[in-house]
Amino acid sequence: MQIEVVIAGFGGQGVLFAGQVLAYAAMDNNMEVTWIPSYGPEMRGGTANCTVILGDEAIGSPLVRNPKAAIVLNLPSLEKYESLVVPGGALVANASLINRSPQRTDINSVFIPANEIAESLGDRRLTNMVALGALLTLLPVLPLQAIEQALRDHLPERHRRLLPVNYEALKQGAIFAERESIEISG
Amino acid sequence: MPRELLKGNEAIAEAGVRAGVQAYFGYPITPQTELLEYMSWRMPQLGRTFLQAESEVAAINMVYGAACTGARVMSSSSSPGVSLMMEGISYIAGTEVPVVLIDVMRGGPGLGNIAPSQGDYNQIVHGGGHGDYHPIVLAPASVQEAIDLTVLAFDLADKYRTVVVVLADGNIGQMMEPAELPPMQDIRTEYPDWAVRGAQGRERRLLSSIYIDPNVEEVLNYRIMQRWNEIQKNEIRYKEYYLEDAEYAVIGFGTAGRVALSAVRAARAEGIRVGLFRPISLSPYPYARIEALANQVKVMLVTEMNAGQMLEDVQKATNGRIPIEFYGRMGGVMPFPDEILAEIQRIAHSLVPFDENPRQSWMKRHAELLGTLQGKQ
Numbered sequence: 001m002q003i004e005v006v007i008a009g010f011g012g013q014g015v016l017f018a019g020q021v022l023a024y025a026a027m028d029n030n031m032e033v034t035w036i037p038s039y040g041p042e043m044r045g046g047t048a049n050c051t052v053i054l055g056d057e058a059i060g061s062p063l064v065r066n067p068k069a070a071i072v073l074n075l076p077s078l079e080k081y082e083s084l085v086v087p088g089g090a091l092v093a094n095a096s097l098i099n100r101s102p103q104r105t106d107i108n109s110v111f112i113p114a115n116e117i118a119e120s121l122g123d124r125r126l127t128n129m130v131a132l133g134a135l136l137t138l139l140p141v142l143p144l145q146a147i148e149q150a151l152r153d154h155l156p157e158r159h160r161r162l163l164p165v166n167y168e169a170l171k172q173g174a175i176f177a178e179r180e181s182i183e184i185s186g
Numbered sequence: 187m188p189r190e191l192l193k194g195n196e197a198i199a200e201a202g203v204r205a206g207v208q209a210y211f212g213y214p215i216t217p218q219t220e221l222l223e224y225m226s227w228r229m230p231q232l233g234r235t236f237l238q239a240e241s242e243v244a245a246i247n248m249v250y251g252a253a254c255t256g257a258r259v260m261s262s263s264s265s266p267g268v269s270l271m272m273e274g275i276s277y278i279a280g281t282e283v284p285v286v287l288i289d290v291m292r293g294g295p296g297l298g299n300i301a302p303s304q305g306d307y308n309q310i311v312h313g314g315g316h317g318d319y320h321p322i323v324l325a326p327a328s329v330q331e332a333i334d335l336t337v338l339a340f341d342l343a344d345k346y347r348t349v350v351v352v353l354a355d356g357n358i359g360q361m362m363e364p365a366e367l368p369p370m371q372d373i374r375t376e377y378p379d380w381a382v383r384g385a386q387g388r389e390r391r392l393l394s395s396i397y398i399d400p401n402v403e404e405v406l407n408y409r410i411m412q413r414w415n416e417i418q419k420n421e422i423r424y425k426e427y428y429l430e431d432a433e434y435a436v437i438g439f440g441t442a443g444r445v446a447l448s449a450v451r452a453a454r455a456e457g458i459r460v461g462l463f464r465p466i467s468l469s470p471y472p473y474a475r476i477e478a479l480a481n482q483v484k485v486m487l488v489t490e491m492n493a494g495q496m497l498e499d500v501q502k503a504t505n506g507r508i509p510i511e512f513y514g515r516m517g518g519v520m521p522f523p524d525e526i527l528a529e530i531q532r533i534a535h536s537l538v539p540f541d542e543n544p545r546q547s548w549m550k551r552h553a554e555l556l557g558t559l560q561g562k563q
Contacts, residue, residue, distance in 0.1 A: 020191070020362065027191050027364040035191070035362040039217060040300065058328075060448030062361055065522040154191075 001056045003141050004064045006081055007128075008049035009073025009094070014128030018071070019050035022132065025142050025150035026054045034062040047076060054141060069139050071131045073097065073114065088184065090138035092131050092177070102182065108138045110181040117172050123162075126169035133173025138181055144170050189364040194329045194354065195220035197365055198262070198288055201336035203228055206371040207286075208257040209235035211248040215267045216300040217356035218290035222262060234373075242267040246274030246287075253283035254393045256381025258340055258374065262288035264356075265306050266297060268314075275349055276315025279410070280395030282380075284343035287321075288336070288352045290359040293518025301518030302356035302441055307495035310351050311469045318407050320414045321349040322421060323469035325439040329363040335466070337368050342421065344378075346413050353468060355491065357441040357520060418470040428454060429461030434533060435479055437463045437500055438489040441520065446489050449526035458534045468496070476503035485533050485540065487511045489526055491519070494545045501544075509540035512548045 005022065007015045016037050026033035037050045051067065053059050069090040070081040074097045085091050087106040096115030112134050118126035136144055148167050155163065192200075199221045202210070210229055212222040222238065229236035235252075239245035245261050252259040263271065268289045278285050291306045293299040311323050322342050326332035332354055339350040377383060382391050397403035427447060429435060438446040443464035450462045463479060465472050480486070485508060488497045494512050501510055513529045515521045533540075541547035 023362060024191055027189060033191075033364060036357065037360060039356070039360050058447075059363075059444075060451065061445040061523045062357065063445075063520060063522065064448075065524055 002059070003054045003069070003139070004067035005052045005054075005069045005071070005135070005139075006049060006067045006084075007052070007071045007073075008047070008077035008081060011046050011048040013048070013073045014125060015048050015071075015073060016050050018128035018132050019052045021147060021150050021154075022052050022054075022142075024154045025146040026052075028150055028153065029142060029146055031055065032057060032059050034059045036062045049077065069135060071135055073127065073131060075100075090135060092134045092138065094127065094131060096127075105185045108181060108183055110134050110138060110177045112173065112176050112180070114173070117176065118169060121165055121168055121172065123165065126165065129166050129169035130173035130176075133170035134177035136170075137174045137177035144174060187366045187369070189366055191362050192329050192333075192365045192367075193220060193360065193362045194332050195290065195359040196224045197329050197333050197367070198336050198352065198354070198359075199224040199228065200367055201333040202260050202286070202340070203232065203234075204368050204370045205337045205340040206258050206373050207234070207260050207340070208373060209237070209249075209252045209259045210261065211237045211239050211245040211252070211259070212261050212263065213239050213242045213245050213267060215242075215264045217292055217302070217359045218262050218264045218288065220359070221288065221290070242270035243274065246271035246278075249285055249287075250274055250278050250281070250283070253278065253285050254281065254382050256377035256383065258286075258344075260286040260288065260340075262290065264290045264292045264300075265294050265303070265309075266292075268306060269309065272309075272314040275321070276317055276319065277395045278349050279315065279319035279321070280317060280406070281393050282347040282406075282410070283393065284340075284347050285349050286336070286339045286343050286352070287349060288354065291353065291355040299518045300356060302358075302360075302491065302520055303516075303518045304355055304440060304442060304491040304495070305516070306353065307468065307490070307492060310353055311471070319349075319410055320417070320469055321351050322346070322417060323351045323353050323467065324423070325353045325466055325468050326358055327440050327444045327464060328365075329358070329361060330365040331466070332358055333365055333367060346417055347380075348413065348417070353440065355441050356518075421467055422470055422472045422475070423466040424472045424475060425464045425466060427462040427464070429463060429479070429482075432459050432461035432482070433484050434458065434460040434487065434530065435463050435483045436460060436487045436489060436526065436530065437465070437476070437496075439465045439468060439496065442489050442491050445521055445523055446526050448523035449530060452523065452527045453530040453534070456531075458530060460530050460534070465496075471499050471503075473499070473503040476500055477505075480504040480507045483508065485509045485511060487513060487526075487529055487533055488544070489513045489521065489529070491515055491521070494548070497544065510544050511540060512544040514548065
């Protein structure tokens with residue numbers, strides 16, 4: 001079993017951190033996992049992405065052409081990754097910054113206003129956790145509790161006060177995905 | 187020790203610390219900068235030496251000087267920076283002092299780019315500095331292996347009074363994986379009998395790579411080659427996957443090796459009897475094992491993130507007994523597993539004889555791929 005997740009967006013949207021939280025949760029649940037960022041001469045506001053691969057045996061390639069799932073937090077990332085997700089896979093797109101509908105009908109997708117949900121919780125920086133919560137509803141590779149535990153165990157002390165609102169962001173993302181996801185048609 | 191999620195560059199740095207490195211000298215260069223940055227925090231914390239030199243040339247010569255004291259020392263850099271260090275590496279070899287160097291390879295030649303590559307194979311394994319010397323070269327394919335090989339590198343450097351290079355690439359440096367760090371070793375308190383640490387009360391020692399009399403220089407060369415013979419006998423390392431019943435073997439090191447592992451698994455799922463041979467010691471190279479594999483498998487596929495530098499060592503080992511095919515990506519491009527899978531399928535289902543020159547036939551196939559990619563831009 002191997003699950004590949006690409007998380008992509010603008011630098012500053014927390015795409016690398018969302019991937020790390022997923023990787024921590026996988027490790028803590030005794031899975032094999034790799035996390036690899038796109039790295040380059042990039043800056044805040046430029047594109048950023050990471051690939052997380054979870055599996056039950058030693059991971060081979062840390063990159064794949066066609067991931068099982070993608071979280072895309074902006075339009076350029078949707079343009080790049082929607083066509084690459086494997087048939088039957090999952091796509092979470094940030095509707096706050098993307099004003100078009102999904103084109104694929106052979107994957108499970110959810111278009112979630114992640115910025116608005118994050119802002120309603122008091123902090124736009126929760127966008128990544130809203131999207132991660134939505135993804136784990138479409139692709140239940142780990143329970144939300146595993147992500148919450150990973151945040152508790154690995155977030156630096158100075159950020160601990162933000163734990164409850166992060167849990168809420170994950171939950172709101174999951175609830176939205178439960179309600180609004182578009183299942184594979186045909 | 188529990189498993190931690192560690193970034194390759196930082197894991198290598200901490201592995202060096204735990205192996206008892208006493209002094210680190212370096213100069214920043216992507217994609218290894220986190221290694222130096224980590225050391226800039228960690229070494230002073232432990233009361234050890236961290237020094238950011240003004241260049242790679244300065245850094246390797248500082249390493250050279252510090253190594254002469256018998257201390258455990260290291261540096262790290264990436265391809266163009268390592269090119270600058272070559273003179274110093276040859277001097278270190280000629281002086282017979284132990285040094286550990288980490289090369290986190292990136293795309294080249296020239297300034298190139300900062301993406302992962304394996305273009306330093308020849309520079310590190312077959313050459314670089316002048317003169318007859320052979321560094322020990324270890325190629326990790328995961329964060330865990332990068333840790334383990336860094337610790338091993340210090341032991342081998344001491345044992346053989348040689349340069350040991352851990353040859354990683356930008357992918358290993360930037361990737362995070364769960365890994366276990368080794369226990370902290372004590373800093374050494376006893377120093378080897380060749381170290382220069384002040385000669386009060388004893389006869390002076392001299393460490394140098396200058397032997398003006400060629401006859402004396404020849405004796406040094408002979409001693410280095412004797413040691414190299416011992417290294418070739420004792421320090422061959424590799425890993426095999428699914429080779430027991432294999433009809434085909436893929437050979438790749440480091441990141442190319444682990445990408446190939448995904449392709450081999452996918453090919454196995456299709457019923458193709460293929461395995462993977464992953465050299466870990468690139469110097470000394472596992473020629474004998476590859477020669478033996480040539481008696482078992484029908485065809486070998488060498489895959490690298492360069493234009494076929496290790497390919498020539500596989501050809502040397504197999505000596506024309508079986509066809510060797512090649513697939514490479516260059517300039518900082520990492521292959522996806524499906525590219526290597528397609529090569530395995532092509533080989534397993536081929537009805538025509540293979541070209542005698544694997545690099546030429548790969549270049550013909552590659553021209554089509556590059557044409558397609560250009561068409562997409």
